[in-house]
Amino acid sequence: MRFGSIIKVAIRALLRNTMRSILTALGIIIGVGAVIAMVSIGNGAKAQVEAQVASLGQNVITVFSGSMSSGGMRGGWGSAPTLTIEDAEAIEREVTGIVGVSPEVRDRNQVLANGLNWNTSVNGESPSYPDIRSWKIANGAMFSEQDVRSVAKVCVIGKTVADQLFANSDPVGQTLRIRNIPFKILGVLDAKGFNLFGQDQDDTVIVPYTSHMKRLSRRTNISSILIQAASAEVIDKVQKDITEVLTQRRKGREPDFTVRNQVELAQTATATTQTMTLLLAAIASVSLLVGGIGIMNIMLVSVTERTREIGIRLAIGAHGSDVLMQFLIEATILSSLGGVIGILLGIGSSQLVSHLNGWPVLVSTASVVIAFVFSAAVGMFFGFYPARKAAQLDPIDALRYE
Amino acid sequence: MPPVVKIEEIHKIYDSGEIPVHAVRGVTLEIQRGDFVALMGASGSGKSTLMNLLGCLDRPTRGRYLLDGIDVSQLDRNALADIRNQKLGFVFQGFNLLARTTALENVELPMLYGARKFTTKQIRERAMHCLDIVGLSQRFDHFPSQLSGGQQQRVAIARALVNEPQVLLADEPTGNLDTRTSAEVMGVFQKLNDEGITIVMVTHELDIAHFCKRNLILRDGVMVRDEAVSNRSFAASELEKLSSAEAAAKLTGAKS
Ligand SMILES: Nc1ncnc2c1ncn2[C@@H]1O[C@H](COP(=O)(O)OP(=O)(O)O)[C@@H](O)[C@H]1O
Ligand SMILES: [Mg+2]
Numbered sequence: 233m234r235f236g237s238i239i240k241v242a243i244r245a246l247l248r249n250t251m252r253s254i255l256t257a258l259g260i261i262i263g264v265g266a267v268i269a270m271v272s273i274g275n276g277a278k279a280q281v282e283a284q285v286a287s288l289g290q291n292v293i294t295v296f297s298g299s300m301s302s303g304g305m306r307g308g309w310g311s312a313p314t315l316t317i318e319d320a321e322a323i324e325r326e327v328t329g330i331v332g333v334s335p336e337v338r339d340r341n342q343v344l345a346n347g348l349n350w351n352t353s354v355n356g357e358s359p360s361y362p363d364i365r366s367w368k369i370a371n372g373a374m375f376s377e378q379d380v381r382s383v384a385k386v387c388v389i390g391k392t393v394a395d396q397l398f399a400n401s402d403p404v405g406q407t408l409r410i411r412n413i414p415f416k417i418l419g420v421l422d423a424k425g426f427n428l429f430g431q432d433q434d435d436t437v438i439v440p441y442t443s444h445m446k447r448l449s450r451r452t453n454i455s456s457i458l459i460q461a462a463s464a465e466v467i468d469k470v471q472k473d474i475t476e477v478l479t480q481r482r483k484g485r486e487p488d489f490t491v492r493n494q495v496e497l498a499q500t501a502t503a504t505t506q507t508m509t510l511l512l513a514a515i516a517s518v519s520l521l522v523g524g525i526g527i528m529n530i531m532l533v534s535v536t537e538r539t540r541e542i543g544i545r546l547a548i549g550a551h552g553s554d555v556l557m558q559f560l561i562e563a564t565i566l567s568s569l570g571g572v573i574g575i576l577l578g579i580g581s582s583q584l585v586s587h588l589n590g591w592p593v594l595v596s597t598a599s600v601v602i603a604f605v606f607s608a609a610v611g612m613f614f615g616f617y618p619a620r621k622a623a624q625l626d627p628i629d630a631l632r633y634e
Numbered sequence: 635m636p637p638v639v640k641i642e643e644i645h646k647i648y649d650s651g652e653i654p655v656h657a658v659r660g661v662t663l664e665i666q667r668g669d670f671v672a673l674m675g676a677s678g679s680g681k682s683t684l685m686n687l688l689g690c691l692d693r694p695t696r697g698r699y700l701l702d703g704i705d706v707s708q709l710d711r712n713a714l715a716d717i718r719n720q721k722l723g724f725v726f727q728g729f730n731l732l733a734r735t736t737a738l739e740n741v742e743l744p745m746l747y748g749a750r751k752f753t754t755k756q757i758r759e760r761a762m763h764c765l766d767i768v769g770l771s772q773r774f775d776h777f778p779s780q781l782s783g784g785q786q787q788r789v790a791i792a793r794a795l796v797n798e799p800q801v802l803l804a805d806e807p808t809g810n811l812d813t814r815t816s817a818e819v820m821g822v823f824q825k826l827n828d829e830g831i832t833i834v835m836v837t838h839e840l841d842i843a844h845f846c847k848r849n850l851i852l853r854d855g856v857m858v859r860d861e862a863v864s865n866r867s868f869a870a871s872e873l874e875k876l877s878s879a880e881a882a883a884k885l886t887g888a889k890s
Contacts, residue, residue: 234746234751237746241746244735248734540730541732541733543730544730544731544732544743545743545747546715547689547691547718547724547730548718548719548724548743548744548747548793549715549716549718549719549720549744549747549748549797550715550747551711551712551715551747552711552712553712554747627691628686628691628692631726631730
């Protein structure tokens with residue numbers, strides 16, 4: 233029998249029981265819809281995290297205080313600062329393949345300007361900090377090495393701080409008071425948005441790390457060290473060398489630092505969303521499986537109901553393979569149509585979720601294609617047994633069937 | 635000319651149940667082209683079993699069957715399906731039309747399964763022609779549920795004709811019909827036979843068998859009689875007789 237005729241026969245059979253066909257396809261519709269929605273939401277979350285990780289800068293390696301050895305995270309990253317300026321200097325001196333190093337000291341402080349005050353994070357960094365983080369100065373300039381050496385009272389400020397304190401004027405050249413010490417504003421950073429942990433990265437004031445340690449926090453330790461490797465290829469080697477340098481400097485004491493690169497950070501940050509996505513997709517796949525079993529069930533009923541029809545077809549010359557194809561195509565049309573509707577439903581519902589909850593969603597072409605192919609395959613797989621049962625009927629028995 | 639159907643010492647034993655049933659016990663038979671045969675016998679005498687063998691729906695347990703010169707007793711499932719499609723036409727007692735499928739589509743069906751490829755237009759034209767032969771071309775778009783029993787049987791005959799078979803096989807084609815529609819269906823058969831089609835049909839009604847040219851009688855799986863019909867009935871005159879009888883019944887009805 234020609235393929236076109238088989239498809240026509242299959243569609244006609246499905247239309248004969250429109251309501252039943254819709255209900256049967258509903259299992260697949262819900263399954264595919266759920267998979268698409270879950271994967272879209274998961275992909276959206278992942279894409280957001282990746283964008284945030286990218287906003288950390290290119291090829292960035294971070295050294296945190298505190299270790300993550302076998303005992304687990306001791307004290308937490310940066311919580312009990314044990315790194316020193318000397319550590320940072322040693323890294324800069326001894327490790328090759330580095331384009332920038334910035335010792336970091338972090339703090340929160342009340343800052344004053346224009347008679348307004350604002351609580352913000354005040355961080356000590358080196359002049360390479362904007363380059364390391366791929367963070368442009370929108371207005372003015374970054375402080376210099378000279379400012380670091382001279383423990384200068386200068387700073388650059390983030391967009392949020394600029395908006396809060398200098399709503400109507402250009403902050404560059406004006407003075408900002410931190411702990412009542414006047415700092416001259418040299419520049420304003422570009423807007424960068426929120427980081428991985430939902431913090432506003434633009435809500436910050438950056439001063440030379442020496443000024444932070446000697447004038448503000450009066451600490452002798454630094455919180456962390458930011459290092460930029462020259463390229464993605466050398467990042468592993470640089471990371472290893474940093475670990476080696478720091479370990480040597482500790483002369484056999486238990487390591488009190490953790491070296492992480494950007495990729496690892498991204499993995500940590502995306503691990504949970506990925507696990508969630510997988511879990512949700514797995515649950516959704518189960519409903520797809522249930523949909524497939526629904527198709528098998530209805531096809532079996534259909535074969536039994538249409539035993540006489542099969543008998544007639546066989547008697548007038550249909551081959552077993554013609555009957556097999558007819559039922560297989562019926563099941564496949566049912567499931568792939570359900571797949572198409574499910575895909576539309578999944579896209580629609582993920583857009584709705586995005587609209588209502590403000591979650592980022594990302595409908596990938598791959599997930600749509602895979603969902604369609606998979607739903608068609610479900611129909612073929614679960615339709616095969618009933619179709620084969622139909623094809624193997626004996627024409628006389630089938631004709632005699634009441 | 636060689637016979638279109640030639641069976642030699644054919645046996646059929648059903649051994650699916652507890653005791654094997656020997657339904658056909660050594661039947662030998664030749665049917666020439668253009669013959670019109672009625673197969674008769676009591677219920678359970680093996681008529682349907684023999685028809686299924688002749689129709690290549692079933693294989694004989696023993697014996698040889700030459701259909702149009704081809705030995706079909708050893709063919710496989712698909713080859714038998716092709717023989718049924720190309721060389722045979724079936725008419726069943728229960729009509730066996732596809733429900734919710736128009737008369738025309740029912741008639742087209744055998745052409746869809748054939749090895750020969752036709753265009754949709756050719757299929758449609760041929761099916762319409764066959765509906766025309768049985769006098770139902772105006773009802774081509776009716777569903778079986780919208781047709782009377784006699785009309786359904788005529789659609790079934792059109793379906794049996796569509797692939798231009800060598801032999802038309804009918805198992806009790808008038809079994810579900812009243813006297814008048816039976817005569818009408820037999821009229822269609824006679825017309826087809828006059829045009830040269832070989833017909834083999836099963837019936838247990840003697841007056842139906844009289845429309846045929848040759849009567850065979852089967853008893854317990856054995857052919858006990860094979861004779862030509864001497865006082866053959868013809869559908870046109872039988873229908874006329876029926877009409878006048880009905881008119882008479884109405885007249886008497888009106889008088890009383
Ligand atoms: N599929 C079958 N399995 C077992 N026995 C059968 C089968 N079909 C028919 N028979 C038996 O074979 C004999 C002949 O049946 P059948 O050919 O249908 O007779 P008829 O059509 O003349 O009434 C009967 O005894 C019947 O019970
Ligand atoms: Mg019978």
